[in-house]
Amino acid sequence: MKILKLLTHRVTLVVLLLALQLVLLFGSVWYFKDDFVYFYIVYIIVSIMAALHIINGRSNPAYKIAWLIPVMVLPIFGTIIYLIFGRLRIRKKYQEKAKLVLQKERNAIAQTMPNLLPEDQNPDAIFQSTYIKNNGGMPMFQNTESKYLPLGEDVFASMLEELEKAEKYIFMEYFIIEEGKMWDTLLEVLARKAKEGIDVRLMYDDFGCLFTLPDGYYKKIEKMGIKCSVFNPFVPVLSSIFNNRDHRKITSIDGKVAFTGGINLADEYINEVERFGHWKDTGIVMRGDAAWGFTLMFLTLWDFQRTEERDYADYYPSFKADEKIESVGYYQPYTDMPFDNEALGENIYLNLINRAKDYVYITTPYLIIDNLLMEALCTAAKGGIDVRLQTPKIGDKWYAHALTRSNYEQLLEAGVRIFEYTPGFIHSKTFVVDDQYATVGTVNMDYRSLFLHVECGVWMYQTTAVAEVYQDFVEVEKICDEITLEKARDINWLTHLGRAVLNVFAPLM
Known part of the structure; x- marks a missing residue:
């Protein structure tokens, strides 16, 4: 029964169909081997065009290098793989649709x-806030009052x-959902x-739930009277x-x-299962006007998926007289x-690092960063800022953990202090800076997130949660292993070689 279940699982079928497409594609290339001269000329032209496209694109330089290597080193196959998977090209219809829903949000x-x-007219706070508003819309x-939740x-x-207090609507959006006690x-x-x-x-990501929910799970949800949308359904097409x-x-x-967070x-x-x-x-829970911002963010993506909503302002809440908010500071x-x-996401992180005066404390599960973040x-640290990072002692993905440690x-040479979370895996994504600023959210310090x-x-800025994020970092540091x-240098040559190879392809992971 287990074997039958595995063979009929959606993931198995998807993998087999994708593999079949690759076999057919490469088989077609092999079929024309007798016309090698003509084929090779075409291949050289296509490879040069692919390389020019990579070099002149607007993507991150590390991402360019990671794709140039297979294109130039692997004859034929590297170029084909890049043309299928490597182009960070968003279809025009998606771009136009995104503009439409973002305008409705604004x-x-x-x-x-x-x-x-x-x-207080703090120029650093104004700079960050203006950047977020002009480029993110919010x-x-x-x-608003908030509470930072450390577990x-x-x-x-x-x-x-x-949730028990809900009176009008509940909107939930998550990358992974899995049946169990929590869900x-x-x-x-x-x-x-x-x-x-x-x-x-409810909105969930189809790929994120590929291994955790059965195919067509949204139908079960909608039978319960819950509207459900699956983001970017994963189909077996290259x-x-x-x-x-x-x-x-x-x-x-x-x-x-x-609510938001990791x-x-x-x-x-x-921690119901280990x-x-x-x-x-x-995570963080916010009560007040900032919650309206997250409502709009949900509606925007929901509308992008289903094209249903006419006027987002119809969902604007009215607070009762007895719903008092003890507001301190600003939320964006x-x-x-x-x-x-x-x-x-990357630029918000860079602004926090570059404008720090005293300290920058960061928690991240993955430290797979580009040159901009590394240099920042x-x-x-070289300029005297107390820069500290908390990362996992036990990784959830061996290659991501190896890249983090690489x-x-x-x-460390620059003076950054690094602490690994000894009890296990740290999945939070937080920054706290100078007792003034903090961010809590979903943005990992890796290429896929950024x-x-x-x-x-x-x-x-100047919220009560800033101090709570700081205090949590300090408490967690006590049970961490400082590296x-x-x-960091005490590794064998084989590990060093493996990390070197992985780093070449880090932007693709």
Whole structure:
């Protein structure tokens, strides 16, 4: 039965169909081997055009190098693979659709929210806020209170509490959903709320759930009265479009309460099952105007998928007189889309690093960074900024963990301090800077998050959560293993060689 289940699993069928297409493609090339001279001339022309396309494209330089190697080194096959998978080209219809829904989002913001700037006129805060608004669409929000949640278990408990209070709508969007204690408990609440007449919607990424949900799972969800949308359904056709995944984690309740962070809806995130030691993850719950920003972000992608919504402002919440908000500081939600040429997530991180005066503390599960981030971190440390990184002791992917550790030596030489989370795997994505700024969200420090995925987060200035993120970092550091330069260099030649090879292809992972 297990073998039969494996053979009929959607993943197996997809892999077989993709393999068949590759065999047919390469078989066609082999078929023309007798006309080698003519074929070779065509191949040289196509390879040169591919190389020129790579070099003159707007993609990250490391991404260019990673593709130039197979194109130039692997005769015929490298070029074919690049033409299928390597082009970061977004179809024009997607670009036009993205522009349309983003304009609807901006119209809703203009109807509902003032254009705020920090009252203290801090030029660094104004710079970051203006950049996010001009390139991500979301303004700065006040009238918001928040609580930083240092563990997945805390996020789960808070989410259950807030979902029970829903009166009008519940919007949830996640990269991974897996049946188990966490999701089954949440689903019971969602189904019950849908029966009460509340507008309940769920969006999940098809590739993210390829191994965790059965094919056609959305049909089961919709039978419960929950509207369901599957982002970028994965079909067995050779195409680069499947590089673009929805990696966001958003829950919005009535436009009044919103959650984001690293947490997906599966049991390892709340340590109900153990996969890589203790799973350290984080999130944040916001109550007030900032939640409206996350509502709009959800509606925008939902509309992009299904083209349903007319006026997003119809979902704007009205707070009751007894719903008092103890607001401190400023919040600015942001979303990074792969449908433009703006690396919003990376630039927010770069702005935080480059404008730091005292310290930059970062948690990330993957440290697979390009030259811009590497130079920013090293330059900050060399300039006397206290730069610290927390990464996992136990990786969830061996190659990602190897690439993360391959970057340690250069950072340590510059004065960056690196701490590995001894109990297991750290999945949170947070920055805290100078007791003034913080960001909590979904953006990993790797190429896929920074350039290929739909991502989100919230940048904060002088909020109570800034101190909470800082305190969590300090407490976690106590149970971490600090990596010294000697430790980073104490590897055998085979490991060093393996990391060197992996680094060449890091932008493709």
